[in-house]
Amino acid sequence: MIVVETGRLRLRHLVEGDAAFIVELLNDPGFLRFIGDRGIRTLDDALGYIASGPGASYAKHGHGLYCVETLAGGTPIGICGLLKRDTLPDADLGYAFLPAGRGHGYAQESCLAVLARARDVHGLSRVIAIVNPDNADSIKVLERLGFRYEEQVKLGADDAPVSRY
Numbered sequence: 001m002i003v004v005e006t007g008r009l010r011l012r013h014l015v016e017g018d019a020a021f022i023v024e025l026l027n028d029p030g031f032l033r034f035i036g037d038r039g040i041r042t043l044d045d046a047l048g049y050i051a052s053g054p055g056a057s058y059a060k061h062g063h064g065l066y067c068v069e070t071l072a073g074g075t076p077i078g079i080c081g082l083l084k085r086d087t088l089p090d091a092d093l094g095y096a097f098l099p100a101g102r103g104h105g106y107a108q109e110s111c112l113a114v115l116a117r118a119r120d121v122h123g124l125s126r127v128i129a130i131v132n133p134d135n136a137d138s139i140k141v142l143e144r145l146g147f148r149y150e151e152q153v154k155l156g157a158d159d160a161p162v163s164r165y
Contacts, residue, residue: 003066004113011066011080011110014054018067019046021076024098031096034135057084063122065094068101068110077101080110082118082127087155088164091118093129095141107141115145130155130162139163 001013014022025031026040026049040049057064065081078097085092093114095107118124129147131138147165154161 004117005071006109006113008071009106009110009113010069010071010074011113012069013058014050014065014067014079016047016050018050018076019043021067022046022049025079025096028096028098030099030102034132034138035096054079054081060084061091063091063117066114068095068097068106077106078110080107080114082114082122082124085155088128088130088153090126090128091122091124093118093127093142093145093147095138102137107138108144111141111145129165131165133161133163139165 003011003013005011020043023040023043023046026038026046038049040046054064054066061082061084063082065079065083067076068078068080069076078095078101080095082091083094093111095111097107115127118127128150129142130153131142133152142165150164152161153164
């Protein structure tokens with residue numbers, strides 16, 4: 001299901017056919033360093049992730065993480081969307097891109113589309129973002145989008161602090 005198209009990108013629901021892409025993305029060194037190890041190593045792991053993560057979120061909240069693909073060629077380059085975590089008061093903006101999708105403005109372009117849907121379709125008056133404090137590139141994207149640093153938070157008792165914007 002296509003959610004939205006921008007000038008260069010299509011955001012759509014993640015589906016079973018995206019399993020290989022999910023394995024690649026979630027094992028990218030940048031993802032592991034700045035977001036964390038989700039333990040997704042096989043296609044079966046990825047199918048479970050898609051069903052229990054984004055798929056469950058689409059059903060429960062009407063939004064979730066979407067596959068971001070180029071309009072020219074339909075190549076998956078990342079994920080972007082809204083997450084609703086039990087430990088945070090508001091939906092948060094999440095995104096991750098493969099190396100080939102970094103440095104081209106795709107994160108900002110897809111985030112702007114997601115934020116417009118959050119406001120116009122889902123009626124959300126506030127969206128937050130969390131980021132590893134060492135992820136300078138992601139922080140720059142958030143600041144370009146108008147997010148401002150609020151505080152350090154821990155999502156779980158054993159988790160490292162993240163910056164909330």
